[in-house]
Amino acid sequence: MEKVLVIGAGGQLGVELTLALREKFGSENVIASDIREPHVLLAESGPFIQLDVMNSNAVAAVVKKESITQIYLLAAILSATGEKNPLWAWDINMKSLMNVLDICVEHKVAKLYWPSSIAVFGNTTPKDDTPQKTVIEPTTVYGISKYAGELWCQYYFEKYGLDVRSMRYPGLISWKSAPGGGTTDYAIDIYIEALKKQSYECFLSEHTYLPMMYMDDAVRATLELMDAPKESIKNRMSYNLAAMSFSPKEISEAIQKRIPEFTISYAPDFRQKIADSWPSKIDDSDARADWGWKPEYDLEKMTDVMLEMLKTVNRI
Numbered sequence: 354m355e356k357v358l359v360i361g362a363g364g365q366l367g368v369e370l371t372l373a374l375r376e377k378f379g380s381e382n383v384i385a386s387d388i389r390e391p392h393v394l395l396a397e398s399g400p401f402i403q404l405d406v407m408n409s410n411a412v413a414a415v416v417k418k419e420s421i422t423q424i425y426l427l428a429a430i431l432s433a434t435g436e437k438n439p440l441w442a443w444d445i446n447m448k449s450l451m452n453v454l455d456i457c458v459e460h461k462v463a464k465l466y467w468p469s470s471i472a473v474f475g476n477t478t479p480k481d482d483t484p485q486k487t488v489i490e491p492t493t494v495y496g497i498s499k500y501a502g503e504l505w506c507q508y509y510f511e512k513y514g515l516d517v518r519s520m521r522y523p524g525l526i527s528w529k530s531a532p533g534g535g536t537t538d539y540a541i542d543i544y545i546e547a548l549k550k551q552s553y554e555c556f557l558s559e560h561t562y563l564p565m566m567y568m569d570d571a572v573r574a575t576l577e578l579m580d581a582p583k584e585s586i587k588n589r590m591s592y593n594l595a596a597m598s599f600s601p602k603e604i605s606e607a608i609q610k611r612i613p614e615f616t617i618s619y620a621p622d623f624r625q626k627i628a629d630s631w632p633s634k635i636d637d638s639d640a641r642a643d644w645g646w647k648p649e650y651d652l653e654k655m656t657d658v659m660l661e662m663l664k665t666v667n668r669i
């Protein structure tokens with residue numbers, strides 16, 4: 354029987370991934386944890402522990418007491434927030450990973466999931482159809498920490514045989530849980546503001562193409578990667594993962610088809626430079642070949658769901 358610990362479960366991905374893991378393994382077998390108070394959807398659906406991942410002894414105690422077999426380490430400072438306080442972001446992103454890698458080895462945790470990001474890529478990376486293996490010179494502290502983390506994951510796999518798996522997520526778009534300090538967050542704010550005010554001022558310029566993914570695809574990808582037989586995981590750094598690529602202009606046009614009075618204006622800020630250093634479109638053929646990845650949502654399908662769910666469930 355699997356016993357799962359999700360660290361950073363209160364974040365944008367954490368909430369939805371925890372709910373999916375509870376569905377799969379049974380609520381009582383998936384412990385959500387976060388430094389913050391529990392998100393309402395987590396408190397209602399299973400066990401929750403308030404836990405600071407920087408406190409290695411506290412994490413180890415939970416792993417031991419609960420006989421944890423899988424850890425999902427999702428706690429991280431994202432790109433935009435990280436640039437405001439780089440050393441703090443580096444400390445949290447790296448120390449959390451190193452703590453958990455060591456705990457997994459010491460307590461024989463069978464599997465670790467740790468997300469990476471398209472933020473590992475920088476200005477010198479090919480922008481279109483960015484290959485799995487390419488020049489990697491990240492420009493943000495978040496990207497540097499993710500790239501260093503990928504190498505550490507591979508090191509722990511090779512040196513200690515730890516079954517650690519990872520993917521480079523594009524911008525994730527969801528309606529159940531709020532995003533936290535990313536450069537791609539505009540693609541969520543735009544839906545909320547379209548419903549609230551029928552207008553949106555975008556912090557990126559109109560033709561900034563970025564790789565994006567609807568949350569259901571991201572959660573399914575994570576479960577599929579973790580379920581794949583060990584032999585098929587040929588990449589122990591992090592898999593490129595893709596679903597769609599669009600610009601602020603294109604997402605605004607998709608919204609206008611459904612809300613004709615919606616208008617967008619552009620006021621790029623410091624996040625433009627971050628976005629400009631990232632790929633427009635990712636080649637994820639290794640993920641497709643190794644463990645059968647295939648996205649289900651494109652911009653039109655996602656726009657239908659986002660507007661409908663924000664309106665009916667979140668009552669915006």
Ligand code: AKB
Pocket residue numbers: 431432433469470471472495522523524525534535536537538
């Ligand atoms: C961010 O914008 O920082 C994140 C990411 C692409 O990893 N959403």
